[in-house]
Amino acid sequence: SILHLTVTMKTPESVLKKQATQAKIAEAALAESKAARAKKKADKKAFIANAEKYQAEYEAEEKAAIANRREAKAKGGFYVPAEPKIALVIRIRGIIGVSPKAKKVLQLFRLRQIHNATFVKLNEATIRMLRLIEPYVTYGYPTRHTIEKLIYKRGFGKLNKQLIPISENAVIEEGLQGTGIRCVADLIHEIYTVGPNFKRANNFLWPFKLSSPNGGFSSKTKLLHFLEGGEAGARGEEINKLVKRMI
Numbered sequence: 001s002i003l004h005l006t007v008t009m010k011t012p013e014s015v016l017k018k019q020a021t022q023a024k025i026a027e028a029a030l031a032e033s034k035a036a037r038a039k040k041k042a043d044k045k046a047f048i049a050n051a052e053k054y055q056a057e058y059e060a061e062e063k064a065a066i067a068n069r070r071e072a073k074a075k076g077g078f079y080v081p082a083e084p085k086i087a088l089v090i091r092i093r094g095i096i097g098v099s100p101k102a103k104k105v106l107q108l109f110r111l112r113q114i115h116n117a118t119f120v121k122l123n124e125a126t127i128r129m130l131r132l133i134e135p136y137v138t139y140g141y142p143t144r145h146t147i148e149k150l151i152y153k154r155g156f157g158k159l160n161k162q163l164i165p166i167s168e169n170a171v172i173e174e175g176l177q178g179t180g181i182r183c184v185a186d187l188i189h190e191i192y193t194v195g196p197n198f199k200r201a202n203n204f205l206w207p208f209k210l211s212s213p214n215g216g217f218s219s220k221t222k223l224l225h226f227l228e229g230g231e232a233g234a235r236g237e238e239i240n241k242l243v244k245r246m247i
Contacts, residue, residue: 051185085194088142088239090117105129110207117208135232140239144192153247156206175204213245
């Protein structure tokens with residue numbers, strides 16, 4: 001009779017180690033993917049809740065302003081709204097003939113190129129600086145709608161000194177770690193209300209690159225002040241109409 005010998009080959013130690021390592025990696029990847037999915041779900045819930053909370057806050061503010069206006073009118077007086085806390089500054093002239101002092105202020109406000117726009121927190125010092133650069137810029141008070149439009153349509157964030165489009169909330173979360181600003185609604189709210197982390201949020205935003213306005217600036221009026229029928233200097237609420245033409 002023929003003797004059948006079955007030889008069982010022992011799996012080499014290195015192969016066993018490799019298999020164990022691969023199994024560990026696969027297990028970790030699965031756990032990571034599950035955790036990421038759970039985080040995404042929880043984040044979405046939190047972001048929607050935040051957006052709804054801010055919306056209610058904005059609506060209450062608008063209602064209060066209307067009620068105050070009506071009350072003042074009924075009493076035969078005038079309603080004086082609160083002083084604006086933020087300005088949107090747009091550079092409308094190039095570099096020719098800029099005085100060194102004005103050049104320094106333009107750099108401080110990060111307005112290095114024509115049609116760049118940035119947000120500036122208003123206080124005595126920044127108002128003085130704005131007066132100094134009036135011939136080269138135009139500025140005014142942006143509405144919440146304008147701030148939203150700029151961030152959604154022209155918003156870029158600064159991540160590791162790189163320009164990253166704000167196309168997802170993860171960009172904001174990474175760029176503004178430790179501030180509690182985690183989504184677009186948080187960022188808009190922080191800028192609009194000039195919150196405690198305004199400086200960080202504003203520096204995270206790259207200066208907005210706007211287009212030349214529809215119909216352009218007239219070379220005759222560009223150098224004149226807005227109050228003289230020109231384009232430069234303070235234009236209050238009218239800045240919102242200009243932004244609409246430049247987005």
